[in-house]
Amino acid sequence: MSASDDRKVAVLGAGMHEWGKWGRPFVEYGLAAARDAMADAGLGWRDMQFVSGADTIRNGYPGFVSGATFAQALGWTGARVSSVYAACASGAVAIANARAQILAGLCDVALVVGADTTPKGFFAPVGGGDRKNDPDWLRFHLMGATNPTYFGLYARRRMDRFGATEEDFAQVKVKNARHGLANPYARYRKEVTVEEVLSSPMVADPLRLLEICATSDGGAALVLTSMDFARRHAGGAEPLVTIDAVSTVTPTFPNTVIEMPNFSTDSAATTSGPNADMAAAGFRPSIATAAYAEAGIGPEDLSLAEVYDLSSALELDWYEDIGLCGEGEAEKLLRDGATTLGGRVPVNPSGGLSCFGEAIPAQAIAQVCECVWQLRGTATGHQVEGARVAVTANQGLFGHGSSVLLSR
Amino acid sequence: MTRVPAIEGWFTTGDDGTGSAPALLGSRCTECGTFAFPAEQRYCGNPDCGSTTFDTVELSRRGRIWSYTDARYQPPPPYVAADPYVPFCLAAVELAAEKLVVMGQVVPGVTVDDLTVGDEVELVVDTLYSEDGTDYLVWKWRPVGATSDSSPKEVQA
Numbered sequence: 001m002s003a004s005d006d007r008k009v010a011v012l013g014a015g016m017h018e019w020g021k022w023g024r025p026f027v028e029y030g031l032a033a034a035r036d037a038m039a040d041a042g043l044g045w046r047d048m049q050f051v052s053g054a055d056t057i058r059n060g061y062p063g064f065v066s067g068a069t070f071a072q073a074l075g076w077t078g079a080r081v082s083s084v085y086a087a088c089a090s091g092a093v094a095i096a097n098a099r100a101q102i103l104a105g106l107c108d109v110a111l112v113v114g115a116d117t118t119p120k121g122f123f124a125p126v127g128g129g130d131r132k133n134d135p136d137w138l139r140f141h142l143m144g145a146t147n148p149t150y151f152g153l154y155a156r157r158r159m160d161r162f163g164a165t166e167e168d169f170a171q172v173k174v175k176n177a178r179h180g181l182a183n184p185y186a187r188y189r190k191e192v193t194v195e196e197v198l199s200s201p202m203v204a205d206p207l208r209l210l211e212i213c214a215t216s217d218g219g220a221a222l223v224l225t226s227m228d229f230a231r232r233h234a235g236g237a238e239p240l241v242t243i244d245a246v247s248t249v250t251p252t253f254p255n256t257v258i259e260m261p262n263f264s265t266d267s268a269a270t271t272s273g274p275n276a277d278m279a280a281a282g283f284r285p286s287i288a289t290a291a292y293a294e295a296g297i298g299p300e301d302l303s304l305a306e307v308y309d310l311s312s313a314l315e316l317d318w319y320e321d322i323g324l325c326g327e328g329e330a331e332k333l334l335r336d337g338a339t340t341l342g343g344r345v346p347v348n349p350s351g352g353l354s355c356f357g358e359a360i361p362a363q364a365i366a367q368v369c370e371c372v373w374q375l376r377g378t379a380t381g382h383q384v385e386g387a388r389v390a391v392t393a394n395q396g397l398f399g400h401g402s403s404v405l406l407s408r
Numbered sequence: 409m410t411r412v413p414a415i416e417g418w419f420t421t422g423d424d425g426t427g428s429a430p431a432l433l434g435s436r437c438t439e440c441g442t443f444a445f446p447a448e449q450r451y452c453g454n455p456d457c458g459s460t461t462f463d464t465v466e467l468s469r470r471g472r473i474w475s476y477t478d479a480r481y482q483p484p485p486p487y488v489a490a491d492p493y494v495p496f497c498l499a500a501v502e503l504a505a506e507k508l509v510v511m512g513q514v515v516p517g518v519t520v521d522d523l524t525v526g527d528e529v530e531l532v533v534d535t536l537y538s539e540d541g542t543d544y545l546v547w548k549w550r551p552v553g554a555t556s557d558s559s560p561k562e563v564q565a
Contacts, residue, residue: 124484132415137486142414142536142546143513144483145498152477153500160475160525205478205520253455254442258474258500258509266453267443268507 007294008242009102010230011406013041013223014369019187019216019356023117026059027073029219029362030115034070037221038111042233045074048223049107052098053083054090054114054361057126066361070113080107087396088308089248090114091220091364092404096246098224108229114361115219122146123215136261136397143263147310148212150260152204155313159206162328164316166206168335170197172312173211173354175340180351182381185366187216188355197312211312216357220365222372239408241375243368245294247403249286257282260397287401288322288393295405299323302345303387304374306367308394309352319347322393322403341382349374349382364402367392375408414536414544418446420466421533421545430533431466432510432547438463443506467510469531470552471501474509476523488537488544499549501529515550528552 015036017029030053038044053067062069067083080101086093091114098110124140131137139145158164174194180186192210200210225233230240251259254266259282292298299322307318316330324345325333333339339347348354350370353363371390373379387408394402411423422430435447439459442452445467452459482493497514514523515534529549536546 122481122484125486130486138415139511140483141486141488143498143511144479144487144489144496145511146479146483149477149479149498153475153498156477157475157525202478202480204480207477253453254507256507256509258511262511264445264510265508269443269505270441270454 007103008227008244009099010225010227010234011222011241011243011368011372012225012230012234013037013039013043014372015040015221016185016366016369017115017219018185019218019359021187022217024217026056026063026115026117026217026219027069029117029217030066030070030113030221031073031219033115033219033221033362034074034111034113037223041223043109043223046077047109048077048079048111050098050101050110051079051081052094052110052112053081054094054112054365055083055085056116056361057085058119059117066113066115085361086248086400086402087398088358088360088394089364089396089400089402090361091366091368092246092392092394092402093248093400095222095224095243095365095368095404096248099243099246102224102226108226110224112222112224112365113219114221114363114365116359116361117217118215118359120215122148135263139261139263146204147260148204148207150258151212151311151314152207153258154317155207155311156205158313158316162331164313164331166198167194168316168331169206169211169312170194171334172309172315173197175334176309176315176348176352176354179341179346179349179382180355183351183355186351186355187214187218187357188351207311207313213310213353214357216359218356218359218362218366220362220369222365222368239376241372241406241408243404244297244407245291245405247287247290247294247401249290249401250399251283252286255283257284259283259399283399283401284317284321284395287395288391288403290401291391291403291405292323297389297405301389302391304346304349304371304384304390306348306350306352306370306390306392308363309348309354310358312354315347315352318393322391341384346384349379349384351382364392364394364404367394368404368406371404371406375406409538410542411545412542414546419533419547429469430531430547431469432531434465434467434506435462436465443467443508445508445510468503468505470528471503471510473523473525473527473529474500474502475525476500476514476520478520488539490537497523499523499529501549513546513548515548518551522551
């Protein structure tokens with residue numbers, strides 16, 4: 001890889017708690033994942049010099065200080081700590097914080113943990129009372145705009161602009177359901193047919209119940225180390241997986257694609273100069289592009305991708321946004337089988353959110369766990385043969401980009 | 409029934425006796441001309457501007473549908489739903505002069521089958537919900553030329 005060693009960190013351990021819906025304390029899921037990740041790395045809790053938590057905002061105060069919550073649960077050791085919230089991108093920002101500590105030489109070994117316990121049904125605004133300065137509260141109050149509302153807008157626009165069909169969207173679900181069948185961490189492990197998808201209830205036209213990701217409980221963790229530490233500790237026993245770039249970009253003004261939880265886009269009325277191109281495309285394409293630029297590689301080098309399929313149709317948007325194909329070509333890529341296991345560049349070999357549902361602060365970390373196992377060649381039953389380079393892509397509301405580039 | 413905007417300062421209701429049609433109230437930066445909705449009050453969104461002064465402007469009353477969807481399931485609070493719940497459409501509408509896209513509900517009686525990307529719609533003010541003898545109003549989009557009844561009574565039906 002062309003990314004120089006001084007920008008790489010090693011992933012020595014990856015661990016997850018199965019996704020599901022049990023309603024137990026989120027700390028349980030995070031601890032199980034953390035212990036698995038440390039065992040996977042062959043390291044113990046006392047070896048962790050830095051704990052980077054991804055916060056959950058639906059589980060009270062312990063969720064807002066997740067790094068310390070996990071550290072206390074494992075037993076205080078004096079490790080330094082960070083707790084971050086960036087909506088769906090929280091996990092990637094937690095990874096970015098740990099990586100920065102390592103690259104700055106402030107620590108050699110860091111534990112990254114995210115876990116969530118979620119309520120049933122639509123995500124609603126967090127906290128009570130009238131909050132007329134909070135766009136997330138207001139969009140529910142003034143428009144009844146749920147998260148699937150925005151997914152529906154994107155899906156309909158794809159149909160209108162590119163001729164995508166409801167069957168295309170259903171095929172994404174069919175593919176991901178098949179991918180997740182053998183994944184022991186997936187919540188839903190059941191094949192579905194196009195007919196079953198298309199006969200499930202409409203939620204936000206043109207998206208149906210089976211095409212919109214559920215909300216889940218789950219936990220994921222990583223042990224990240226400096227390259228020097230990894231070489232000393234691991235001794236080349238198995239392929240060393242590295243994180244070569246982490247993108248946590250925000251949008252570029254003017255962001256002309258409507259996004260949760262906003263009422264409107266930026267205005268492009270006065271735009272000229274370098275932002276004009278990005279304005280046309282919106283925020284999402286910039287997310288992985290920043291990771292590619294940092295690592296000095298491109299989408300043509302990818303063996304696989306884990307993207308944030310909040311809806312079946314959104315996965316198709318991501319194909320274009322991460323550069324797998326040109327604008328309007330995602331349906332063809334899907335129909336040709338390129339993104340299915342065995343194809344040119346499988347997308348969501350884990351089964352994606354389609355099989356997991358969303359455990360917000362754990363999800364971006366889980367994407368990286370999957371890439372680690374794929375690059376090691378240990379993703380039994382859903383392995384991408386000969387995988388060498390993987391990318392994750394994700395977006396958190398309020399303008400959080402998240403993309404992690406890994407290689408072996 | 410008293411008629412009150414569900415949120416202050418985001419739109420005019422057309423109830424001011426001047427006969428003017430309702431409109432969204434946005435801002436225009438006095439330095440760079442950037443529009444914003446809801447109105448910007450603190451700091452211009454254009455990172456190269458930095459202005460802190462804005463004019464309040466009525467935004468275009470008509471636009472074209474950028475995309476649309478509907479809400480088949482009742483949204484959770486703080487949405488105040490009619491009982492029984494009646495599904496509604498939502499549209500993201502592109503305003504040509506301001507070069508921005510604004511979301512809103514579509515008036516009652518319109519289904520997704522009545523909508524197409526690119527269709528022209530106009531802004532109306534309609535009842536969002538009624539409580540204790542007061543109608544709380546919000547902006548909605550109505551297809552131009554549509555004949556559907558968007559009276560408050562229908563919302564409550």
